[in-house]
Amino acid sequence: xxxINCPICDNSKFTFVLSGSDTLHNIEGNxxxxxCEKCSLMLTNPRPDFYEIKKxxxxxxxxxxxxxxxxxxxxxxxxxxxxFFRIIDPKMTLDLNTNQENANVLEIGCGAGNFLYELKxxxxxxNIMGVDFNVKSIDVLKKYGMNVFASDLINLxxxxxxxxxxxxxxxxxxxxxxNKTLSEVRRVLKDDGKFCFSIPNAKSWELRFFSKNxxxxxxxxxxxxxxxxxxxxxxxxxxxxxxKIIHQKSVTNIFLSLRIIAEKSFLPKIMKKFxxxxxxxxxxxxxxxxxxxxxxxxxxxxxxxxxIANKKL
Ligand SMILES: [Zn+2]
Numbered sequence: 001x002x003x004i005n006c007p008i009c010d011n012s013k014f015t016f017v018l019s020g021s022d023t024l025h026n027i028e029g030n031x032x033x034x035x036c037e038k039c040s041l042m043l044t045n046p047r048p049d050f051y052e053i054k055k056x057x058x059x060x061x062x063x064x065x066x067x068x069x070x071x072x073x074x075x076x077x078x079x080x081x082x083x084f085f086r087i088i089d090p091k092m093t094l095d096l097n098t099n100q101e102n103a104n105v106l107e108i109g110c111g112a113g114n115f116l117y118e119l120k121x122x123x124x125x126x127n128i129m130g131v132d133f134n135v136k137s138i139d140v141l142k143k144y145g146m147n148v149f150a151s152d153l154i155n156l157x158x159x160x161x162x163x164x165x166x167x168x169x170x171x172x173x174x175x176x177x178x179n180k181t182l183s184e185v186r187r188v189l190k191d192d193g194k195f196c197f198s199i200p201n202a203k204s205w206e207l208r209f210f211s212k213n214x215x216x217x218x219x220x221x222x223x224x225x226x227x228x229x230x231x232x233x234x235x236x237x238x239x240x241x242x243x244k245i246i247h248q249k250s251v252t253n254i255f256l257s258l259r260i261i262a263e264k265s266f267l268p269k270i271m272k273k274f275x276x277x278x279x280x281x282x283x284x285x286x287x288x289x290x291x292x293x294x295x296x297x298x299x300x301x302x303x304x305x306x307x308i309a310n311k312k313l
Contacts, residue, residue, distance in 0.1 A: 001046040006036040007178050007224075008233050013037040014045060020212030020219045023260045027056055031219040039233060042202055042225035050176050056221050057134065063111035063170075064137050068144075071114040075121040101125055103164040106188070108132075108153050108181075109171030113141040116148070131156055154180050158188045168197035172231075173222045182238035186311055195240060195309040198248070203227035204296075206253050206303040213264070215256035216303055228300075231307060240309045247302035249293040254303070255279045 005012045014034035021030050035042045048056065057064075078085055103126045110116050110130030119128050130148040132138055138150035149156055154177060166185050175181045185195050200216030202225035207214050217225070224230075232242050262275040296302050 001052065002049045003046040004043070006039060006041055006043070008041050008230065008237060009036065009039045011036050011038040014043075017042055018212050020217060022056060022219060022221075023213065023215070023264075024061075024218060024221075025056070025058055027058075029220060033217070033219070033225060039230065040227070041230040041234070042227075044220050044223050044225075047223055048220050053176070053221065059136065063109075064134055066112040066137070066140060067114055068117050071117040072121060075118045078118070079122065100164065102127065104162055105129070105165045105167065106131070106158070106163050107167040107169075108185075109168055109174065110137075110141075110148060112137050113144075113146055113148065115167065115169060116141070116146060117144075120146075129158075152177070152181070153184050153188075160187050161190050161193075163188045164190055164193050166193070166195045166197075168195070170198050170200070172197055173199055173218075173224050173226065176223065178224065178234065179238055182235065182240060186239045189311045191311060191313060193311060194243070195311075196306070197309075198304060198306045199226050199231060200253070201227065201247070201303055201305045203229075204301045204303045206257065206301075210257040210261075213257055213260045214303075215253045215260060226305075228305065231305075235307075235309050236312075239312045241312045242307060243310050244308045246306040246308075247297040247300055248304040248306055249290060249297045250302060250304050251289045251293045251296065252304070255285060 006014075014036055017033040017035050019030055019032045022028075029048075031044050031047070033042055034045050047053075103123070105119065105126055106129045107116055107119075108131055110132045111134065113130055116128055116130045119126065128147060130141065130146060131151055131153055132148070133150065133152055135150045138148050141148045152175075166189060168185075172178065172181075189195065200222070207217070207225070216222070226234075228245050235242060256279070259276055259279040262272055262279065265272070267275070293302070
């Protein structure tokens with residue numbers, strides 16, 4: 001375990017927020033979330049170091065599950081119903097808003113590569129790269145002819161000012177060397193390049209309500225618990241500036257937090273199984289909950305944020 005100073009302001013004084021454990025795979029350990037007294041960044045501290053954290057990413061970790069069939073279906077629907085995707089989730093249309101024929105794009109933390117595959121189908125002429133530290137996923141993607149690397153961004157040595165878009169879906173909260181990674185994102189981006197990424201929103205009511213059972217808390221792999229304010233500060237520190245913050249129309253965290261509570265409860269196994277199925281996320285839930293999700297997004301209380309950032313020149 002390592003204890004760190006605040007990555008935004010280097011302060012070492014924190015106030016205790018909550019303590020919790022791994023609710024995804026029930027791997028041992030208890031972890032504290034603390035808040036920087038100076039800049040209000042919430043972080044998991046102390047935290048497992050870069051080597052210790054690997055055991056919290058087992059092979060059955062969801063982002064490592066390759067599902068190109070689903071990716072293909074999504075790509076087809078995206079192409080056909082652009083207008084619909086613009087309504088339901090702004091994140092989904094980012095790749096379609098770029099009209100460039102030959103863009104260089106990079107996804108950090110590409111996992112099983114499902115998003116990369118969608119991009120490949122939507123933009124066959126783009127030069128698409130991906131990076132992830134999961135060697136198994138990267139080896140599989142290489143067999144599919146994808147341009148991917150088992151590394152972290154810092155050690156990839158991409159040419160400066162060469163990338164049009166860097167994507168990072170639910171990844172920045174996982175990165176140990178966050179300042180180095182963000183300044184590397186800045187270095188590889190072209191002057192008019194975009195950094196498009198998503199993060200959980202620790203300022204939403206969801207964290208206050210579900211506390212240690214909040215699905216998006218994901219201790220200990222979520223090292224930081226950002227808000228609009230703290231993500232803007234850390235981007236700024238590394239030469240990037242927020243262009244837009246989108247509150248995603250999503251109540252996925254709510255369903256999955258309820259599932260965690262059900263699983264921890266004293267209910268009979270059969271009931272737990274039933275609730276777990278009922279609370280699984282699917283397209284029907286998505287459509288039924290869209291009105292609530294929209295209200296939460298408008299009132300800036302969504303549990304998930306998409307951020308578009310520019311290089312500060
Ligand atoms: Zn701080």
